Amino acid sequence: MSTNDCKTVRPDLSAFHDGELASGQAATVAKHVESCESCAAELSSFRSIGSVFAKTPVQAKPADLWQQIERELSTATEPVTPSRRFATWVRESPYGAGLVSTAAAVLVLLGAGLWYGEERGGAKELGSGEAMAMHGSDGHTHEGENAMSAEHMVPGGTPHDHMAQFAGVMNDYLQKLPSDPDAAEQMLLSKYDGETVDSDGAVKLVGYRPIVSSGLPAGYSLESTSVLKMPCCTCVKAVCKRDDGSTLVLFEHDDEEAAWFGNRPSSIAMCGEKNCCLVDLDSSIAATWKQGSRSVTAVGVRDQHEVATLVTWLDKS
Template sequence: MSTNDCKTVQPYLSAYHDGELSAGQAATVAQHVEACDSCASELQAFVSLGSAFLQAPLPAKPADLWQRIERELPTSAGSLTLSRRFSIWVRESPYGAGLVSMAASVLVLLGAGLWYGGGRGGDREMGSGGAMAMHSHEGEDGMSAEHMVEFAGVMDDYLQKLPSDPDGAEQMLLTKYDGEKVDAEGAVKLVGYRPIVSGGLPEGYSLASTSVLKMPCCTCVKAVCKRDDGSTLVLFEHDDEETAWFGDRRQSMATCGDKDCCLVDLDSSIAATWKQGSRSVTAVGVRDQDEVAKLVTWLNKS
């Protein structure tokens, strides 16, 4: 696991512990933590922190607490603001001391959480006025850690839906990333180039639809292709070479046709990414390496 993968996941460990991530995001984080002792240790720190907070003793609150506060607020011949009178009461009253003790305990726990959640390795820096500013890590392609994790989570949801409900999966991406269905000329107007599938597809495949998506990595062209048996294959044509679309899924390099391809295990299928001219192509739902080679060879000729 590379350092960049850890930096991508670490900002989300607290939200993962609290159950605040989407299903796809949670799956991405869980898969990484399972294979990474460092992040697993940090996640355990959040578990311990939550347990300590729940077990921290809190002073008993008398039923007439606020009436006592009002009676005990000091009076003076001079003019005292309410906040000034309250500060004197906190300093002199046993109830005020109890509240201060409780607040101090909470602040200590929160401080520990900040340290575990992002204070190591230079993840924080001092902002204006001495305030602590949290900065999102950025991947090599400039996509922030937040977007990288979210994107991997969305793609994971998409991949799970694609085999059984391809139409629903496509609609999910179109809605999420402002997708617009286009023809070849419409794509040129939006992205500046003709989709690679506009030259046709190999025998046994037909083009079902073409659309343009504004994804976090770039604005890309997505082509939904159908095999003769009705199954779905999707081609993404994009400017970046990032293969981290699929989180921590197992990857390998292979030669497909005359291209070096990054192959990603998608359980029941694979994804493949390769350079095609000045852009990259990612094929999702490919059956095997031979099918990748078939697509690469055809697209080289088109």
């Protein structure tokens, strides 16, 4: 199992341990852990932290506990603040030691959580799993993204709500794409302030030249290029046609999240020389892979072989 597989799986180990992953993603993590000692050891550490609480002894409460507390309060010779009262109770209580042990376990868990959060933040350019991308991997802010984030947010919603709404829009798009690609494209252009551009126009809006500007593999032609202000980031969308007239769409974007497609089954596979996240779209698949400082998501791909063809070609362009 390659280092790239570990980088992809490791950020999801905590959610996997807590049972928070979708079934397809959970199966992918479980399969990886079976053959990777490093990730298996990290998963075991999460389980060990949880067992600290289960093993912490808590002595039985004395029957005259409240009588003891009342006697202590009635004999106090100075004002007793809540903090002083609690400290005295912990020190003299027969199960105060158990409470201290539990507090120590909580501190251990919090420390592990902070470390894990920093690790996850380093592995991904975005913060929490579905935070909205405001900056590119090269550190600059793309023109129009700040305006987009306010314009397309659901009033009063959280970043999670916005990405959930985005996944719903993408689901509608995926349903339209096979039978009416023109209507599907117009829907996205209308929804996310799309602007049809050439390569130079894209540079002015996103700060880079689209990867398709160097050409496509044999059997494909470029139909159109546009820039969309989507909730994840401002991205470049390239509509491509196969020789048989069918449609393939390439999104070039700054975020690495797979939340575009909701809870659809996904897996990690080697395509060409890159690790790709493959998502089942019923009649086709979507594939996301890292391309330089950005990511590319191909929608409407027929199979893993076609993904490998695109990855290999674009990697050389």
